[in-house]
Amino acid sequence: xxxxxxxxxxxVGSLALFASSCAGxxxxxxxxxxxxxxxxxGPLGSVEVAPGDPIxxxxxQVISGDRASLGTDQQRAIEIAVDDRDGQLLGHDIDxxxxxxxxxxxxxxxxxxxxxxxxxxxxIVGTSCSGEAVPAAEILNDEGIVMISASxxxxxxxxxxxxxxxxxxxxxxxxxxxxxxxxxxxxxxxAYQELGAMTAATIHDGxxxxxxxANAFKNSFEALGGEVVLAxxxxxxxxxxxxxxxxxxxxQPDIVFFPIFQPEADFIVAQSNExxxxxxxxxxxxxxxxxxxxxxxxxxxxxMYFSGPATPTGGAYExxxxxxxxxxxxxxIQAFHAHxxxxxxxxxxxxEKVAVEDDDGTxxxxxxALLDEIGSTEGFEGLTGxxxxxxxxxxxxxxxxxxxxxxxxxxxxxxxxxxxxxxEPEE
Amino acid sequence: VSIATRPAxxxxxxxxxxxxDRFLWIVRIAAVAFIAWGAFQSISSGRLSFAxxxxxxxxxxxxxxxxxxxxxxxxxxxGVLRFINFAHGEVFMIGAMTGYFVADAxxxxxxxxxxxxxxxxxxxxxxxxxxxxxAVLLERICYRPLRGLPRLIPFITAIxxxxxxxxxxxxxxxxxxxxxxxxxxxxxxxxxxLFPIQKVHLLVITATVLMMAGLxxxxxxxxxxxxxxxxxxDQEIARLMxxxxxxxxxxxxxxxxALAGAAGLLYGLVFEKxxxxxxxxxxxxxxTAAVLGGIGNIPGAMVGGLFLGSVESLGxxxxxxGYDIPAxxxxxxxxxxxxxxxxxxxxxxxxxxxxxSEERA
Numbered sequence: 001x002x003x004x005x006x007x008x009x010x011x012v013g014s015l016a017l018f019a020s021s022c023a024g025x026x027x028x029x030x031x032x033x034x035x036x037x038x039x040x041x042g043p044l045g046s047v048e049v050a051p052g053d054p055i056x057x058x059x060x061q062v063i064s065g066d067r068a069s070l071g072t073d074q075q076r077a078i079e080i081a082v083d084d085r086d087g088q089l090l091g092h093d094i095d096x097x098x099x100x101x102x103x104x105x106x107x108x109x110x111x112x113x114x115x116x117x118x119x120x121x122x123x124i125v126g127t128s129c130s131g132e133a134v135p136a137a138e139i140l141n142d143e144g145i146v147m148i149s150a151s152x153x154x155x156x157x158x159x160x161x162x163x164x165x166x167x168x169x170x171x172x173x174x175x176x177x178x179x180x181x182x183x184x185x186x187x188x189x190x191a192y193q194e195l196g197a198m199t200a201a202t203i204h205d206g207x208x209x210x211x212x213x214a215n216a217f218k219n220s221f222e223a224l225g226g227e228v229v230l231a232x233x234x235x236x237x238x239x240x241x242x243x244x245x246x247x248x249x250x251x252q253p254d255i256v257f258f259p260i261f262q263p264e265a266d267f268i269v270a271q272s273n274e275x276x277x278x279x280x281x282x283x284x285x286x287x288x289x290x291x292x293x294x295x296x297x298x299x300x301x302x303x304m305y306f307s308g309p310a311t312p313t314g315g316a317y318e319x320x321x322x323x324x325x326x327x328x329x330x331x332x333i334q335a336f337h338a339h340x341x342x343x344x345x346x347x348x349x350x351x352e353k354v355a356v357e358d359d360d361g362t363x364x365x366x367x368x369a370l371l372d373e374i375g376s377t378e379g380f381e382g383l384t385g386x387x388x389x390x391x392x393x394x395x396x397x398x399x400x401x402x403x404x405x406x407x408x409x410x411x412x413x414x415x416x417x418x419x420x421x422x423x424e425p426e427e
Numbered sequence: 428v429s430i431a432t433r434p435a436x437x438x439x440x441x442x443x444x445x446x447x448d449r450f451l452w453i454v455r456i457a458a459v460a461f462i463a464w465g466a467f468q469s470i471s472s473g474r475l476s477f478a479x480x481x482x483x484x485x486x487x488x489x490x491x492x493x494x495x496x497x498x499x500x501x502x503x504x505x506g507v508l509r510f511i512n513f514a515h516g517e518v519f520m521i522g523a524m525t526g527y528f529v530a531d532a533x534x535x536x537x538x539x540x541x542x543x544x545x546x547x548x549x550x551x552x553x554x555x556x557x558x559x560x561x562a563v564l565l566e567r568i569c570y571r572p573l574r575g576l577p578r579l580i581p582f583i584t585a586i587x588x589x590x591x592x593x594x595x596x597x598x599x600x601x602x603x604x605x606x607x608x609x610x611x612x613x614x615x616x617x618x619x620x621l622f623p624i625q626k627v628h629l630l631v632i633t634a635t636v637l638m639m640a641g642l643x644x645x646x647x648x649x650x651x652x653x654x655x656x657x658x659x660x661d662q663e664i665a666r667l668m669x670x671x672x673x674x675x676x677x678x679x680x681x682x683x684x685a686l687a688g689a690a691g692l693l694y695g696l697v698f699e700k701x702x703x704x705x706x707x708x709x710x711x712x713x714x715t716a717a718v719l720g721g722i723g724n725i726p727g728a729m730v731g732g733l734f735l736g737s738v739e740s741l742g743x744x745x746x747x748x749g750y751d752i753p754a755x756x757x758x759x760x761x762x763x764x765x766x767x768x769x770x771x772x773x774x775x776x777x778x779x780x781x782x783x784s785e786e787r788a
């Protein structure tokens with residue numbers, strides 16, 4: 001008796017399930033084919049926003065840990081971009097969902113999975129770090145969700161800028177940050193041509209950003225005629241840099257380029273003054289990952305050089321900084337806020353262009369159309385310059401500054417303002 | 428578990444052993460050949476001068492001293508309770524953190540400028556007090572209620588306690604990097620007649636040797652030391668002989684904590700930066716050092732620590748670069764743990780063997 005009632009239950013239950021799934025199918029086909037305004041769903045599917053519902057935009061940024069300033073700065077810039085539109089897009093509220101990518105591959109995976117699980121996510125601004133982006137782009141690509149990063153710079157995410165697609169490139173991936181091929185060129189040009197360095201050593205930490213930039217520097221430096229006498233690496237979490245610095249000192253490079261992060265870089269600069277060959281800090285060069293308010297205040301970083309994205313100029317940028325200061329009570333804390341603002345606007349503009357409104361006010365945003373729209377961006381005027389996307393997702397108007405941290409500079413803006421050299425790639 | 432109670436080895440095993448043995452010998456010879464050839468290659472390349480090789484050894488010994496001091500805490504607790512206190516790395520981190528806060532507060536005072544050794548002694552006292560308190564509380568709150576249960580249970584508790592302490596510190600004091608104030612008296616190198624050595628390295632090595640010697644005498648010659656040895660031999664018998672086992676175990680944690688606190692300050696002086704994650708990696712390394720030297724063995728922890736530190740510092744340059752492996756220093760941890768495996772293949776009980784309870788402690 002008992003068993004029979006169980007069977008009936010299960011049978012009725014499965015019938016109900018079957019019926020409901022059929023009904024669901026019907027609904028979808030209807031929406032897909034004869035949605036108002038002649039909306040035709042593309043191969044990647046679409047997002048439907050009912051009248052009164054918000055448009056969900058994701059962000060993957062590092063907002064905790066040692067590198068939190070990088071992501072926090074961008075999160076603030078995205079919030080300003082939302083404010084500038086009064087929090088609305090096509091009459092719908094913009095709902096920003098920020099996930100912490102922790103600047104690691106594991107964090108990027110988890111954040112991307114959380115966002116990919118939300119069918120309403122239209123697009124993502126992020127990630128902060130290239131290490132997060134590699135797995136995140138792969139996961140988001142499966143869902144067809146577009147991502148625009150403001151601070152990933154690793155060449156492995158797009159291309160070598162000479163037409164060869166990189167291993168980790170995904171069709172849904174775009175970025176407003178420069179490709180590190182350009183930054184490597186800038187740093188190498190400055191070291192070789194302006195500082196007269198003939199030999200160099202590079203140190204990375206195994207992260208795609210640091211390794212990519214160290215390699216880009218090496219290639220450019222050698223193309224100019226210099227010699228990279230030692231290309232080495234440290235491990236994240238390591239504190240005793242003296243063994244690796246012994247090797248660097250023995251190689252006697254004219255310049256040491258270490259595009260890594262804190263705290264490992266803190267240990268490198270603190271311990272390198274124990275080596276007579278490296279005690280001279282104007283032989284040390286870092287990159288944008290180290291252009292932070294906590295690094296430049298270290299006494300051992302005085303006279304060090306840094307490469308990094310040029311600080312934008314012009315009235316629009318000053319106006320943006322004014323809004324930033326009003327809203328958050330301090331000046332921008334990192335280098336990529338303007339890029340993040342541009343990324344958000346690029347995404348918002350594209351959504352406005354491709355969204356189709358139904359007779360009943362439902363908004364349809366087709367994922368493929370959104371990708372195509374962003375991919376065909378040409379001459380988009382942002383804070384960081386005129387953005388044009390290439391076929392591998394590089395949209396930046398790359399300008400790289402080489403700056404120096406001297407005794408006269410007290411804040412990070414001062415250091416970023418102390419520009420010795422600006423590099424722009426030839427078109 | 429005494430050897431006498433084990434059943435006699437079955438005949439089948441006696442036949443198989445030589446094959447295993449032969450295989451192990453091949454592994455041993457291959458390892459020695461690999462290391463020797465790599466070392467020969469990199470020394471003969473003349474990349475590093477003699478002074479640079481020597482500096483690598485000194486750097487390794489200084490780092491190894493810190494490992495050794497932490498390793499003592501692991502080894503003593505293991506010797507007495509037969510379990511690994513995985514939160515010990517955090518006890519060390521709390522010492523280093525306390526050192527930062529006290530040194531930072533003192534950094535601007537006349538005391539720090541004029542009587543820096545007095546100031547450092549005060550900082551040391553605070554570090555030791557903080558770490559000892561943490562270690563004793565840890566035992567009282569997390570381990571004592573679980574005593575007598577299967578060893579896996581306090582072990583898992585230890586991992587939980589480790590995370591708790593780490594994130595409690597992160598939550599209370601932030602995740603940013605904290606820099607020790609500079610100690611001018613420790614800047615630069617000093618020439619001892621043989622070769623110049625960084626003053627801070629000299630301090631670390633001297634302090635470690637003194638503390639180790641002190642500990643050895645303490646465990647060997649004092650009544651408390653005798654009680655510790657008795658408890659590690661057999662808790663039940665020790666209790667019957669009138670030893671307060673709970674108190675003795677607390678003392679073991681206190682001694683381990685005190686040494687970890689001192690190690691925290693030394694770490695702070697050498698590396699000048701601490702953050703909430705500082706205890707994790709040195710903790711794992713110190714545990715490795717304790718196993719290398721023979722867990723439960725006090726001189727073993729010292730030998731294991733110094734050995735591991737030297738291997739980490741020398742290994743990548745000496746062996747790996749000899750094979751032209753790019754970015755060899757990135758493989759520092761791989762080298763450290765490979766050495767652990769190799770040493771355990773050569774000597775399964777560690778360099779000096781496992782013991783605390785035997786008469787030599």
